[in-house]
Amino acid sequence: MSQQETDLEQLNVFDLSGFAKLITLLQEKGYTTVGPTVEEGAIVYDEIDSIEDLPIGLTDEQAGGKYELRKRNDHALFGYVVGPHSWKKFLNPAGLRLWQARRNGRSFEVLEQEAPAPSYAFIGARACELNAIAIQDRVFLKGSFVDSDYAGRRQNIFVVAVNCGQAGGTCFCDSMNAGPKAKSGYDLVLTEIKAQKRNLFVVEAGSEAGANLLHEVPHEPATEKQMARVSEVVSDAVAQMGRQLDTRDLQSLLYRNSGNGRWNEVAERCLACANCTMVCPTCFCSTVEDTTDLTGEHAERWRLWDSCFTQEFSYVHGGSVRSSISARYRQWITHKLASWVDQFGSSGCVGCGRCITWCPVGIDITEEIAALREADSGLSSILRTEEKE
Amino acid sequence: MAGKVEKPVPAQTSRRAAKPKLAVWKFASCDGCQLSLLDCEDELLSVAAGVEIANFPEASRAVIKGPYDLSLVEGSITTPHDAERIHQVRRASRFLVTIGACATSGGVQALRNFQDVNEFISIVYASPHHISTLKKSTPIDEHVTVDFELRGCPINKMQLVEVLSAYLNGRKPNIARHSMCIDCKRAGVSCVMVSQGTPCLGPITHSGCGALCPRYNRGCYGCFGPMENPNVPSLCERWAAMGHADVEIYRALSTFNVNAEAFRKESSLYEKAGDSE
Ligand code: SF4
Ligand code: SF4
Numbered sequence: 057m058s059q060q061e062t063d064l065e066q067l068n069v070f071d072l073s074g075f076a077k078l079i080t081l082l083q084e085k086g087y088t089t090v091g092p093t094v095e096e097g098a099i100v101y102d103e104i105d106s107i108e109d110l111p112i113g114l115t116d117e118q119a120g121g122k123y124e125l126r127k128r129n130d131h132a133l134f135g136y137v138v139g140p141h142s143w144k145k146f147l148n149p150a151g152l153r154l155w156q157a158r159r160n161g162r163s164f165e166v167l168e169q170e171a172p173a174p175s176y177a178f179i180g181a182r183a184c185e186l187n188a189i190a191i192q193d194r195v196f197l198k199g200s201f202v203d204s205d206y207a208g209r210r211q212n213i214f215v216v217a218v219n220c221g222q223a224g225g226t227c228f229c230d231s232m233n234a235g236p237k238a239k240s241g242y243d244l245v246l247t248e249i250k251a252q253k254r255n256l257f258v259v260e261a262g263s264e265a266g267a268n269l270l271h272e273v274p275h276e277p278a279t280e281k282q283m284a285r286v287s288e289v290v291s292d293a294v295a296q297m298g299r300q301l302d303t304r305d306l307q308s309l310l311y312r313n314s315g316n317g318r319w320n321e322v323a324e325r326c327l328a329c330a331n332c333t334m335v336c337p338t339c340f341c342s343t344v345e346d347t348t349d350l351t352g353e354h355a356e357r358w359r360l361w362d363s364c365f366t367q368e369f370s371y372v373h374g375g376s377v378r379s380s381i382s383a384r385y386r387q388w389i390t391h392k393l394a395s396w397v398d399q400f401g402s403s404g405c406v407g408c409g410r411c412i413t414w415c416p417v418g419i420d421i422t423e424e425i426a427a428l429r430e431a432d433s434g435l436s437s438i439l440r441t442e443e444k445e
Numbered sequence: 446m447a448g449k450v451e452k453p454v455p456a457q458t459s460r461r462a463a464k465p466k467l468a469v470w471k472f473a474s475c476d477g478c479q480l481s482l483l484d485c486e487d488e489l490l491s492v493a494a495g496v497e498i499a500n501f502p503e504a505s506r507a508v509i510k511g512p513y514d515l516s517l518v519e520g521s522i523t524t525p526h527d528a529e530r531i532h533q534v535r536r537a538s539r540f541l542v543t544i545g546a547c548a549t550s551g552g553v554q555a556l557r558n559f560q561d562v563n564e565f566i567s568i569v570y571a572s573p574h575h576i577s578t579l580k581k582s583t584p585i586d587e588h589v590t591v592d593f594e595l596r597g598c599p600i601n602k603m604q605l606v607e608v609l610s611a612y613l614n615g616r617k618p619n620i621a622r623h624s625m626c627i628d629c630k631r632a633g634v635s636c637v638m639v640s641q642g643t644p645c646l647g648p649i650t651h652s653g654c655g656a657l658c659p660r661y662n663r664g665c666y667g668c669f670g671p672m673e674n675p676n677v678p679s680l681c682e683r684w685a686a687m688g689h690a691d692v693e694i695y696r697a698l699s700t701f702n703v704n705a706e707a708f709r710k711e712s713s714l715y716e717k718a719g720d721s722e
Binding site: 095096097098100121122123124125139140141145150151324325326327328329330331334335345346347348349350351352360361362363365366367368379381413414416417418 | 606
């Protein structure tokens with residue numbers, strides 16, 4: 057392969073060895089490379105040393121409350137969708153020590169924080185996930201207060217995105233306008249195509265850093281046929297969306313149905329276990345814990361992932377504001393799909409389907425909205441006929 | 446709940462003057478929970494530096510007279526004598542913390558609550574007339590006011606250290622009452638129920654162990670008892686839909702926390718259904 061001038065607009069192609077080289081280069085530049093890898097029956101995000109660590113030739117079957125790994129009949133590197141982890145675990149860790157202090161007579165002294173987080177290279181981030189990162193950016197960086205820890209981690213990442221070649225059983229990014237093609241938020245984006253049993257990757261740079269790195273990877277310009285494959289691959293994924301969510305008029309649908317009986321129905325099934333919020337790539341709520349050691353000489357403040365499904369979450373003096381599970385489920389979905397828009401200017405859902413798959417009882421956000429819509433139209437038609445009479 | 450208690454005073458104020466006196470009491474139990482205190486190897490010296498161990502037969506034969514600032518109570522009430530003794534403990538304790546499933550829900554020995562105890566006695570003991578026992582094994586808070594309950598079978602020793610250091614520093618202990626699932630997800634453990642079809646009590650179980658079983662690829666056994674508002678019926682329905690027989694569901698709910706109301710209410714339904722099969 058010849059080294060070419062890489063243009064931001066131009067599509068290029070490399071093979072497995074090019075991809076391997078890309079990962080080595082990132083590591084040489086000091087990035088900790090993290091990406092999909094198999095652990096105890098699921099594809100999670102963890103450190104990967106080489107492409108060997110990727111779930112080669114595997115796929116995932118997903119449904120409400122069900123996830124299963126299966127063998128594919130090829131050796132695709134990215135032939136699956138998203139698993140229980142999301143990139144938020146690197147940008148907004150589940151447990152973070154905010155500061156620590158030592159007693160100093162009647163006062164205290166704040167101790168220096170340990171070394172900053174490593175620079176991560178995300179290998180294989182999907183379109184919905186890039187949108188989820190953009191959503192968390194708005195939460196942590198764009199408001200009146202900037203979260204300095206998030207900002208520090210965020211500015212150091214390098215993103216190698218992948219366009220989805222297939223959609224999962226609980227995916228609906230298409231409905232949320234968040235995939236399956238990556239549109240922004242990456243340094244490089246790959247589309248995995250097969251040619252004569254070879255894994256090929258059509259690659260496009262999305263940033264200068266991406267373009268510069270690509271210079272160092274052996275590649276060649278994509279042929280017209282290969283370029284056409286990119287759109288085919290993506291439209292295949294669109295055609296496979298396992299779920300759909302009708303977003304028309306969604307905000308007012310939710311606001312005018314706060315008293316709908318559907319909330320009690322879903323609450324009969326909902327365990328308030330909080331799995332949905334933990335796996336959601338956009339859910340960002342946390343709690344803060346202050347702790348001391350036995351001697352009282354050392355104190356620490358920790359931030360931990362929290363959830364609107366716990367009782368403590370809405371605890372104010374005298375009790376929990378949302379004591380019933382129905383109030384908590386309603387709060388979660390209404391925030392996610394409606395008040396999030398008022399608060400941050402976009403929906404809080406990217407249609408990744410994690411909350412559906414990882415809900416132990418298979419509660420489905422798309423099904424709940426559909427049911428609410430039906431109950432709502434039933435209600436409004438009753439109201440209309442009553443008005444006529 | 447019985448017994449009048451004065452408002453617990455944080456230990457910190459009087460700390461320099463005299464170390465708070467700690468007592469450990471045992472009722473019907475296996476000793477596992479109080480032994481977790483001795484298990485705190487790294488922290489044991491700090492514990493000993495922070496409190497005066499005044500009564501802890503597992504650790505030392507020396508007994509210092511009460512009253513005690515902090516009492517850790519292990520075990521359930523199963524005999525008329527213990528039902529008396531717990532009131533003495535309460536009277537002698539400024540702050541009373543129950544530790545473990547026996548003390549907080551009645552323990553595995555509460556299985557007898559739903560059977561005929563006299564029948565057991567007649568079968569097991571050669572001279573049944575020597576046995577003086579209550580029909581039920583009950584948690585401490587059914588007898589006296591409890592200031593704090595630490596769950597688990599056994600308790601998590603790090604949680605015990607947290608309760609002690611919170612007490613010594615006059616702060617609220619960081620002991621969450623939410624589901625075990627939150628701990629699993631924070632630790633990055635994939636759900637064994639969703640990805641492997643393993644029955645797991647995690648979604649209705651009180652946090653505390655740090656997701657020990659799922660980390661080792663097993664379902665949660667519910668050692669920490671019911672979480673805050675647990676939806677037991679829904680989880681059981683799911684287990685049934687996954688193909689688990691009524692008797693399995695009944696048994697899963699009938700272990701260390703069999704007497705916890707939320708577990709018992711549901712297990713009794715599956716027990717009956719199992720009987721009629
Ligand atoms: S709400 Fe559900 S589908 Fe939407 S982004 Fe969160 S986990 Fe994904
Ligand atoms: S919707 Fe599902 S995952 Fe979320 S809290 Fe309820 S039962 Fe748990």
